[in-house]
Amino acid sequence: MLFEWVVPAECPTEQEVVAHVTSLAGETLAAQPLRVRAHVARLDEGREGEPPHFRLELRVGSESAPPRVLESDTCGYLADAAAFIVALDLQSYADVEATVPPPPPAPPPPPVAPTKPRRTRRVSVPRAPKPEIHGGLxxxxxxxxxxxxxxxxxxxxFGFVEYQSVRADLGAALWPPRHAMVPGGGASITLRAVDLRACWSPFSWGGACARAEVGALRAAGIAIAQPATSDGLWLAGLVGLTAQPIAWGPLRVRMTAELGAPLRYPTVTIEELGRVFRPGTPIVRLGMGLEAVLF
Structure with a gap:
């Protein structure tokens, strides 16, 4: 028995009603697959000074069957009446099931003529493609x-390797000389660096990147009596965005925008002239280029 009992809090519980039905009909009948839906509503909600009044709607079996409707001032009486009605319906359901004749046995299958064995071919099930690693220059x-x-x-x-949404670049950059002048002379500053960049690209057109750059900042004196050249360690960190909005087969246009700061750098100083140049913060980098996927 599939029993559904929706009632106010002051009514008997579902377990109590099921136990009452079992005591009336027996455990064998109560175990039959008969659906029972019972709903008790209190009709005096919001009315002060009036005795309680309850209404029971009981459906046994088909959902489309009209409900049995009972009313009483005591919810316990409705619970007892529902248990009695369900017990009678269980007995009727068991009698109907007992009178239904069993289906006739299926006819025996027709004889099958012997056939020559056929060669079987193995069918390979295609496997899901494994994520591929791509790379290029x-x-x-x-x-x-x-x-x-x-x-x-x-x-x-630069060269790059891609795996799903992760990408790593290894590159080398050259920044041609720029002049830093002070009264009495100056210096020509050149930057050469290699960098390692890691990117996360959740979209096909680009994503976010972080770059570590290490190299040499070279200073050569100009317009002074005894010019000299010296190199100093350059170390910088940058973060930014990259986009690949256009592609032609294996070729892709790449655009980058980065902000960063120098972490270690030399200060260019000339005797008798003082400090000539010192890198600033923040570093702003914009780039545009072309890359080719080779594998």
Whole structure:
């Protein structure tokens, strides 16, 4: 018996009603697959000073059958009446099931003529494709602010490896000389660096990147009596965005925008002239180039 009992809190519980039905009909009949839906509503909700009054709607079997409707001032009486009605319906359901004749046995299958055995072919089930690793080479032109004495351009070449949404680049960049002048002379500043960049690209057109750059900042004196050249360690960190909005087969256009700061750098100083140049913060880099997917 599939029993559904929806009643107010003051009414007997579902377990109590089921136990009453079992005591009336027996455990064998109560175990039959008969659906019972009972709903008790209190009709005096919101009326002060009036005795309680309850209404029972009981459906046994089909959902489309009209419900049996009972009303009483005591919810317990409705619960007893529902248990009695359900017990009678269980007995009627058991009698109907007992009178239904069993279906006739299925006819025996027709004899099958012997056939020659056929050769079977193995069918291979296609496996899901494994994620592939892609890689290639590229080059781009860049504009830099704050690494060198003045706004300037440079270029780089790089190789890259991609796996799903993760990408790693290894590149080398050269920034041509820019002049830093003070009264009495100056210096020509050149930056050469290699960098390692890691990107996360949740979209096919681009994503976010972080870059570590290490190299040498070279200063050569100009317009002074005894010019000299020296190199200093350059270390910088940058973060930014990259986009690949256009592609032609294996070729893709790449655009980057980055902000960063120098972590270690030399200060260019000339005797008798003082400090000539010191890199600034923040570093701003913009780049645009072309890359080719080779595998």
């Amino acid at each position: 590229g080059a781009d032109l860049r504009i830099d602010h704050a690494s060198l004495p003045a706004l300037g351009g440079g270029g780089s070449v």
